[in-house]
Amino acid sequence: MTTFQTGAEAREIARQRAQQLAQAMLPAIEAMMTEGRTAAEIIAEERGVSAPNYAHATPIVAAYGDGAYVVDVEGNRYLDCITGYSTRPFGFVGGEDGAAMEVAAAIAAQMITLSITSRAYFTETLPPFLGAICDVTGFGAAGRVLPSSGGAEAVETAIQMTFAWAKQHKGIEDPVIIVADGNFHGRTSRIKTLAGQEDYDDYKRIGYVHDDMRAHVLHVPYGDAEALHELLEQEYIGADGKPHKNRDRVAGFLVEPIQGERGIYVPDPGYLYQLAELAAQEDIMVIFDEIQTGLGRTGKMLAIHHELPSREERPDLWKHIAVILGKGLGGGFVPSSAVIADEEVMQVMESGSHGSTNGGNPLAAAAGVKTLELLAENGYVENAARLGHKLKLGLELMGERYPGVFKDVRGKGLLIGVEIDPAFAAADELNDALLKNGLLSKVTHGKTLRIAPPLNITEKEVGEILARFELAVMDVARDKGVEFPPQIARL
């Protein structure tokens, strides 16, 4: 049998194509300029062709990104603290830091060598990507990965995996999943059935969900491991008409290490560890949805790394853990997501039982390998911890200088929530003032501003976020005639 060594040949072909790409991009760049069109025209055009589900978006039209900033079609420059709902670990291409450009280059090189293939056959690009995911998450050699594209798709996969594991491993025929009140895991019809009662009632009123799927869901308060234990102890009446303990029908517990969409709720220290312990004791899975919290956002590679011992120290815990990644896994360039679990669990996803045409495609793999390498080696995760701490402290101090404005400042790393006191203003009013002062943030659950800048943000930019925030607070106060105690000059 002949083994072809195509590496050098592929590189030479890619080198030639890189030159062709640079040439071909110039007319493409010329074609993409939107000069002369106003934001209002473009928004009206979008409304004419799109479903109305994002009609509430901030009414600016982004033209190009520049590091931590976005510039709109009218030339306004904003410090972007939304980062595509935490999808861009390194901001946009541009700025002083070259990480985003490195990811872009890795994707472009891949694009002109081998683009999307599906998994109908094998590629060289997938193993290093999935291997890197196992390494950075802490699963190591025991980990197995199922890649996909969207966050919700990966949550669906994790639920299927957990149900199949419960059936094969524990013989549960009709399994249920436990979720936390106030959760957010995405928007497919099954995931909508996981929502807390209020959201679920809304979904049902509109007609998105059906009660038959809800029959497989139990809820516990967030942040309370004892409540989970009690729920497992509780009895229900089975199909045989007899009482059984909930633990006999529970496949697993799906939970966010920090509840992001709800408004950045950080559980008490110890909660994540207790969940992992409980899952191992009760022989259920705990699925940590790290789609928003993962890959450095909270100042550790995963939020669970703040509490969990390594797999080497406690393999028993890790056998009952699954992790879901999304958002930042594509480096801010391509949609990419994944479920990671121990081999013994993941083997239930039998050959042919599941698939995702674009999951783990060569572009996602190239983006993922470079992103994970940069995160692991270039200090971005530590930067998120250090500057996240500074930013949160700065906001807390601002709250003290302007009493009655913030109800709470919460978060970890660069995932920060600022809850606005409704007696001062609606969060939307402050958000509008932030926009006018050149800062993009997003209101979640009507009362909390989510501040999530890129992980490579600089000290100077953190200072700028705080300054713009303060200007916005003063603007709203002025409009409302609110006066604050005289400011004491600080050293």
Ligand SMILES: Cc1ncc(COP(=O)(O)O)c(C=O)c1O
């Ligand atoms: C914790 C969590 N899970 C799942 C999702 C859904 O991800 P996607 O929008 O990519 O489907 C999100 C999105 O914000 C999320 O924050």
